[in-house]
Amino acid sequence: MPHRCDRSPSSPSPALPSRDVLAATLRAAGCVFAEDEADMILAAADGDPCAVEAMAARRAAGLPLELVVGWAEFGGRRIVVEPGVFVPRRRTEFLVEQALALAPDASVVVDLCCGSGAVGAALAAALGGVDLYAADIDPAAVRCARRNVESLGGHVHQGDLFDALPARLRGRVDILAANVPYVPSDEIALLPAEARDHEPRVALDGGTDGLDVLRRVAARAPAWLAPNGRLLIETSPHQTPGALTALTDAGLHAELAVCEDRPARVVIGTRRVGGAG
Incomplete structure (x- = not known):
């Protein structure tokens, strides 16, 4: 994904990437379940394009998805996970x-x-x-x-x-x-x-x-x-x-x-x- 979030205050806000664009970025980085991961990142970002970009970059760099979004599904619950755990x-x-x-x-x-x-x-x-x-x-x-x-x-x-x-x-x-x-x-x-x-x-x-x-x-x-x-x-x-x-x-x-x-x-x-x- 192009880097769009380092901008001046007067610059227009970047658009939220589509699921397909985000999934393509993740797939290119080697993520096997790119579509599922894109859904989780988009949900975690809650409509913030810069958050999506930051999370996609961390995931593409190899950070586990659960640490990118801050939680893991386990036993039907969302379990908070943090770096180093x-x-x-x-x-x-x-x-x-x-x-x-x-x-x-x-x-x-x-x-x-x-x-x-x-x-x-x-x-x-x-x-x-x-x-x-x-x-x-x-x-x-x-x-x-x-x-x-x-x-x-x-x-x-x-x-x-x-x-x-x-x-x-x-x-x-x-x-x-x-x-x-x-x-x-x-x-x-x-x-x-x-x-x-x-x-x-x-x-x-x-x-x-x-x-x-x-x-x-x-x-x-x-x-x-x-x-x-x-x-x-x-x-x-x-x-x-x-x-x-x-x-x-x-x-x-x-x-x-x-x-x-x-x-x-x-x-x-x-x-x-x-x-x-």
């Missing part, structure tokens, strides 16, 4: 669906490694009236998550995994959703540029085999779960055996849920009544 993936909606199916009467929900708080917000909105706690080690994520969960009555804490949570939650958590980082350290460089260049490494890097944080969560989860409480963690196909072993080693009943369409894999650990904790 992990953008929620649509495949992670499968984790939310599994949690709701397994614990429809949950009263205490924790969103660990919460990022924007998308998982916790989706769970709280669906369950209604739950005690929601979200936690992340990254201050930027904590600030962003507060924008998404506090309107639902949720609480957001900063710290390293369970150390961030109020001690009173021990043994009371019905749903512990932990979308932990699970990319092996030496594969970070192979990620798409949108993730590699614009999302925090702490939200991506899972250590040598990608399971370091998962193992830490699994080891401490039984002490925080209520009887029959569930731990749910997203993982990848080649990491599934190790993830299931980590849950079993922690004393949890481990199982796997798979959605081939998205695709998504979630390992689920249930605290048996009378088990660890």
Whole structure:
């Protein structure tokens, strides 16, 4: 798109570009779903041609669309996302669906490694009236998550995994959703540029085999779960055996849920009544 917004005050206002013109600009920059992205940018700009131009330029430069428009759709909600915060993936909606199916009467929900708080917000909105706690080690994520969960009555804490949570939650958590980082350290460089260049490494890097944080969560989860409480963690196909072993080693009943369409894999650990904790 021609640069039109650096003009004198007396210059006429530029015209709003059409959807087709904007989509052509985005397609030329390599955006696969150019028409859909053009619709989102036009809606976010709210009739301001200069805003459209600025957003199109940022998107063409490789900024993730969600950061360009300031939100991501997740679980039927608009989740605020900010620069430097992990953008929620649509495949992670499968984790939310599994949690709701397994614990429809949950009263205490924790969103660990919460990022924007998308998982916790989706769970709280669906369950209604739950005690929601979200936690992340990254201050930027904590600030962003507060924008998404506090309107639902949720609480957001900063710290390293369970150390961030109020001690009173021990043994009371019905749903512990932990979308932990699970990319092996030496594969970070192979990620798409949108993730590699614009999302925090702490939200991506899972250590040598990608399971370091998962193992830490699994080891401490039984002490925080209520009887029959569930731990749910997203993982990848080649990491599934190790993830299931980590849950079993922690004393949890481990199982796997798979959605081939998205695709998504979630390992689920249930605290048996009378088990660890």
